[in-house]
Amino acid sequence: MKRTTEIPKIPEQKKEVRSSGIIMKAKATAQFDRAVEKYETHFRFRSIYPWLKQCKYHDFVNYFDNIDNGSIFILKVIHETIPDLNQNAKDIFCNNPKKTPLYHSHKVDNEHLDIVKNVAKTLNPDITFDDSLEWWEIGGKQGYRIFGVYSQVEPAFYPLFADWHHLIYPDTEHNYKDYLKYSCSLENG
Structure with missing residues (x-):
């Protein structure tokens, strides 16, 4: 059963915002401002599963061709993708991921959900899936994707595996090898 918490309504307040000498009147609620602030300070990338491990499941594989390329992928995740996700989480999960560096991020559709769950189960055999969590693909211009679950309540993203070769949602530009x-x-190197 999904638990919902009623947030008390706070009266609207008018705000004046100055931008380049032009005064723009904007309606904003104190409630909304606090919710945005809370989201931006509380979002977490929670790496608790062995999501960087490699596996094979039917036609899916996330092994590397060599250790150098594998290291490059990992460095990009650590130095680019995770910081971009932390900085843009609200826009990715709540607004419009298209306006962020991770513009290929989206919820996993029903057509691909079974393979995503099975790959996650291959890497984490004891994992159970909570139906209240949303399955997401996180990706940008790098080509690789990170699959995991998003908890709106926390808010947090739990990565479960990486699709280094763009095989879950194939693309002719990335799937020729x-x-x-x-x-x-x-x-194992």
């Missing part, structure tokens, strides 16, 4: 032959993981 025989990735199934790849066998390099960061654990």
Whole structure:
């Protein structure tokens, strides 16, 4: 059963915002301002599962062709994707991800949900899925994608696996190699 909390209504207040000498009148509620502030200070990227491990499930594989390319992917995730997600979480999960560096982020559709859950189960056999969580793909211009679940209540994103080769949502620009032959993981080199 989904629990909802009623937020008390606060009367609207008018705000004047100066921009380039022009005064724009904007209606904003103190409630909305607090909610945005809370979201921006409380969003978390919660890495509690072995989501950077490699696996194979049917036609999906997230092994690397060599250790150097694998290291490059990991560095991009750590230095680009995670900071971009933390900085733009509100826009990605609540507004419009198209206006962020992670513009390919979206909820996983029903057509792809089974394979996403099965790949996550392959890496995390003991995991159980809470129906209140939303399944998301996080991605930008890098080509790779991170799949996980988003908890609106916390708010937090829990990564479950990486799709380094764009195989869950295939794209002709990214899927021309025989990735199934790849066998390099960061654990075994």
